[in-house]
Structure formats: C-alpha cells, structure tokens
Amino acid sequence: MAILVIAEHDNSSIKPATLNAVTAASKIGAEVHLLVAGSACAPAADAAAKIAGVGKVLLADAAQFADQSPENLAALVVANAAAYGHIVAAATTVGKNFMPRVAALLDVAQISEIVAVETPDTFVRPIYAGNVLATVQSSDAIKVITVRATAFEAAGEGGSAAVENLAAAADLGKSKLVNRELTKSERPELTAAKIIVSGGRGMGNGDNFHRLLEPLADRLGAALGASRAAVDAGYVPNDYQVGQTGKIVAPQLYIAVGISGAIQHLAGMKDSKVIVAINKDAEAPIFQVADYGLVGDLFEVLPALLAELG
Template identity: 55%
Template sequence: MTLLLLADHDGHTLSDATARAVSAARDMGGALHLLVAGENVEPVAKAAADLSDVDKVLMADDPALAHMLAEPVAELLVGLSADYTAVIAPATSIGKDILPRVAARCDVMQVSDITRVIAQDTFERPIYAGNAIETVQSTDRLKVVTIRSSAFDAAPPGNASAPIARVSLPAGAWKARFESEELTKSERPELTSARIVISGGRGLGSAQAFQTVLAPLAECLHAAIGASRAAVDAGYAPNDLQVGQTGKIVAPELYIAIGISGAIQHLAGMKDAKVIVAINKDADAPIFQVADFGLVGDLFTLVPELVHALG
C-alpha cells in the first residue's frame, strides 16, 4: 500500500497541517509519498523531505501550479493516482478545493475531514457539528481522504531526508486562471497553528471593543485572535477570524473564549483545545459546559484585570 499526500504550503513554507497529515497517513500504514506542487517550490520540497515517515517527495514545478488552482493540481493528482492506493490531503482550503475534483474524476467516494484512522479503509469523522462520530469504510480501489489536521500531532523531523523526484504536469488548456489576492499581514501567530487562541463573541458589543479588549491580552500571551460567527456577522471581526463549523477548526494548547455563549456551531471548531477558559457574565452559558476553567462576570472588568496581572 502506497499513499500520496498533497502538501499544503504558501509557495515558500510548508504548513503545519501537512506535518499533521503525515501523522494520519502513518496510521494508515504503507509507504508515503508527498507531492509538492507549485512554482519555484524546491525549498518547500526540501522541508517536506525532512519530515519523518516520508519515504519520497514528488516535486511538480510548473508556472500553471503557482497558485494551487484546483484544475491543474487535480489533473496532476489524477495522472499520478494509478500508482497509489490512496490520495490524501489536509482539510484546509486547498485540500477541500482540490480533492473533491480528484474523487469525481476517478469516480470514487471521498471521505472528508477524518479525525481517526481505524484501518487502511476505515475512518472516523465528525457529523452534526461534532455531536456524533461516524465510522466510514471505503471499498473503492482508490481512497480519497481529507484529514482534520487538528486531530493529529505534527510529525517530527526525520533522521534523514527522503529522496526528491521531479514529476511533470500534463499539458492542458486550463479554464481557470489566477487574478489577484489580498493578504492580511499580522505580527500575531496564524490562527490555525497558534499555541494560544483568544476569541471574542457578541458579548463584546462593538468592533472597537473587540480590538481594545482582546488585543492587549493577545499581546501579553503572544496569542492569535479568533471570533465567533455572531461576532463576524455583527461586523466586529473579519470572517477570516471565524472559529467554528463554518469557519476555522483550531486545537491550540489554550483557548480563551471571551463573551462567547457557546453555540454548537462554535464549539465544533474549538472543543479539541487542550485547555479551554471561558469568560462570560451568563453563568448558564453553554460554553461553561466544555470549559476547563470558567470566570463569571463582566468581561470589560475581568479582561483588563487579567492583562494587568499578566503584565
């Protein structure tokens, strides 16, 4: 059994989600080949080769792959899939964009967002916003699987680098094209890979309060800032900060929920955090049912006191 894992990267750096997906692939057993697709991605390929349990790195370096558009990357994966028993990827925006196309082209079922590997063909995945766990067995010759990276630990560096082989993208006239991108720059850690996440909810009351209350605490703890869907819908925070079933899934060492009631949609995105702290004036808020530590009171008083104590 040989697995092909699509690496997630930004063109320069291999994402933490890839290292976590390697751990999931290790649980599936067999040899693991890691595909790095993009333009001028040799440094990324070298970083991938240094991960433990990676037996070989395939590097596809082509201008058409520069922005990881689904059409050319899926074509590449479909062409390579004949030599593999499974094609897998982290359940990031890239993996969610590309692998369904691969599954459709190969006429197989996709198993999405797995959190546990039971056997080479059997997996667990959350359903109903994480309130139930479904066991799925795939009988397809080719398994197409996306991995919830927060459910697995990152694979450590290996003792030796895996060999790197070049592969070519089949020639094609691609209908999709890259137009532009707007990147948000921040000195804070990236939300999905941060060790500490501080999230604000509707209880903050305004976009100004969202920043003035959360930013000082985030700076003290060197934490990333997240938001509940209610806070995003109210315009307190941009949607790229949303944590939840329809936002980002996080599993930091410490998650601090401030002014968040704890709707099911939000809990699905953060309940795998190692330690959860909730600050809310409503003692009956659902967030306290999953919190390891709860503080009932006015967040506008408690959070500045906490910042002062940490300072």
C-alpha cells in the first residue's frame, strides 16, 4: 500500500522537516503521497509536487485548515487513512500535536521519532533520552509514525507529481487560534541551521545572551539556541530550547557555552557533526560528547573569541 506523508507548511512553501520525512517514507515503500492541508495553499502544493520521491500530492484547501488545527487535521487524515498502510509526519511541534490524535482515532500505537527503517513493519527509535536504541515491530494494519528529521537526509527536488484535490470535512470547531506570537530573526531557523551557538544557565542572564552570544552567532552566520535551564530562567524565549523537550538539531557545528550537559540537552544535540564546549567546570558532562573542549570563564573566552574573529 502507499504511504501518506503529512506536509508541514506555511501555505506557500514546505517546511524543511517534511523533506526528511519524505526520505524516511521512501525507505518504507516506493509509493509516497504527500498531504497538504491549508487555506489558499496551492503554492505549497505546487512546491510539494516538485519533491523527489513524491508520487502524488493531495490538496485539501479550505478555511478550516488555515491554522492547521490538530483536531481538523487529524480528522482529515483519519478520513483518508484506509487507503494507506503507513501515515508519516516529522516529529516537530506540529507533528507531535496532531499525530497522537490520529493514532488514537485509528486505535493503533504510534511509533515515535524513528531514526531508521529496518523493514516496512520494523523501525528503530531512541529511548531513555537517546541512550538506547529500540527496534520496534508493529503488526497494526495502519502504522502511524513520526520521524526524527535529523536522522534522515532531506529529499531533493526533481519530482513532477500530480496534484489531486481532496474533499475537506466540516470544521469540528473544537479549538480556535486566538493569537500567534512569532520570534522574528535574521538568523537561520534553529532546526535547519548549519551552525548553532547555544547558551546555558552559565550565561547568568538574558543581557549576556544579547551582549556575548548574539554577536558570536552573527559573526558565524549561526542560529541561536539555549538549554532548558536558560529558557526556564527566562533568559531567552522557549523556541530557542534545544533538547529532548525542545528542538532536536544536528548542525555541522554546535558551540555550547555555559552548558553543563544535562542528559535532556544532550539528547537534542549529540548528533551534531562537530561539538565545541566552553565551560569553567572541567568535570561538566558536556565535555564527554564534545570534539573540542575549552575549560575557562566564558566571560573571558567569548570576548577573546570575538576579537579573533574580527
């Protein structure tokens, strides 16, 4: 049977994590369909049709999908689930919101954040904050799966899929988006950045993030991240959080400043290609995963580093 991937988008373009989900779906089976549900989202559907490996794009364009509420989206997916053996989405904030609803409505177990595909019914997923990899086999007729985007390459362009209109069910009216506050930044988006500079509780306060970390991120063309401790302390917004309960990242370069290396944080960044740690505590757990470690006071190290970068 075909595989249905639920696209994450902004009604005009496809979010990068969906490309990784398409790659994962392609490893499960050859026929991949992509569902684009939104309002005035034809441009997103056209972009989806160009993704390599996508055989068909299903377009559900209706006012009730404008904000992609999890209740309406889950109902749409379930209404069309019978034609598919697998339903796949990226394990982003959006995917984690609506996919459990899909699994519950279908009365099947969700297989969360897979990092590898063994066979069409057997998958590998991390447990215990990524310290153990579990191989999970499912006998459910429809397998509901979320994908850890950092574990799969992004699908490229070159596709020419047909776009098919899908009948939209009525608005369930169970929730309404009242307001959305977005953090605007000229820096790269955290989960798509090739370089990330992250700060922890050791930064002391939010002013030090602005004074020391932001100039470093700007010099390197990097995204800005933070540990949960820094977010909980109010230094930066929670969409900066990297970790098991934040965003999972795997950039080419990850610079951890004033981060001790709690297991929750390591689970979100330990797949980075090169990890640089700056911490005054030589026994900090972050040094166990770091490729390069510098034991020193960040308030002395960062100004010196910025001076060297010019």
